[in-house]
Amino acid sequence: MSSDDRPEYASLQAVLFGPFLLAGLTTGDWDAKTGGAAAAVSDWITPIPPSSNSQLVTLAQESGAKAFILSTVNGSLTMQDRPEGGGTDAAVHATLRFIPQGSGAAMNSTSAMLEPFATPGMVITDKLTVAAEKSSGALFNVVPGLDGAPGTVSLELGARPGCFLVAPAGGNGYSAGAKVQVGCGSGARKHGDGGAVFRRAASFVRAEPLRRYHPISFSARGLRRSFLLEPLFTLRDEFYTIFFNLGA
Structure with a gap:
């Protein structure tokens, strides 16, 4: 840990891992949850296993001849324009980790x-x-895409069978920033097309992740959220902080 000598900033500290300064991906929140003054660094910072990269995915969908990706922005789910590559906040927001619950199950x-x-x-x-x-x-059933297209998946709410995450406007003609919704099979035929619009809106292409964990990556507990820590030199255009408020 490295801190500022000025008393008014005594609670702000940076995190070093050997020679590497670690940065936390965030757009403003920097309040850590350390567990108290006597807590060890390992009590609030833990390494992310490299094997976690195999569980990363980006979910994509086309609408109006444009490519969109399912993203988590400010704590909510939206459809955003697909970025050209990694190294941006858009790529960070569009990458999810699928954590299977139960043994021996395939991701699809x-x-x-x-x-x-x-x-x-x-x-x-x-x-x-x-x-x-x-x-x-927080459980979702990851099933083959309802549209029947190869390479697509649908996300059924575990606590609400028959209800799925769906793109807005039935997957037709929405714009970037539109919020993802929940749609249920009971209302799938309201478009008069036998449910084809619903099935298309509930289907996402399981694409390669736009972002991956760096071999030196950590999870840090925060007061309101957690943080992904990575070496500062690996970041390009992402928002980040190199100081954490340990006195929050």
Whole structure:
């Protein structure tokens, strides 16, 4: 740890891992939850196993001849323009970790929790929020896409069978920033097309993740959220902090 000598900034500290200065991906929050003055660094900072990269995914969908990606922005789920590559906040927001629940299940037919890349340990809930509590409301059934297209998946709410995450406007003609919704099969035929619009809106292409964990990556507990820590030199255009408020 490294701190500022000025008394008014005594609670602000940077995190070093050997020669590497670690940066936390965030757009403003820097309040850490250390567990008290006597707590060890390992009590609030833990390494992310490299094997976690195999669980990362980006979910994409086309609408109006444009490519969009499912993103977590400010704690909510939205569809955003697909960025050209990594190294941006858009790529961070568009990367999810699928954490299978139960043993021996394949990703395309399992119960899973969905963890936003930048907030390890927090999960997406069936209220379409991001929370630290891992209850039954955070379980999703990852099933083959309802549209029947190869390479697509649909996300069924574990606590509400028959209800899925769906793109806004039935997947037709929405714009960047539109919020993801929950749609249920009981209303799938309201478009008069036998449910085709619903099935398309509930289907996402499981694409390669736009972001991956650096070999030196850590999860840090925060007062309101968790943080992904990576060496500062690896970042390009992402928002980050190198100081954390340990006195929050």
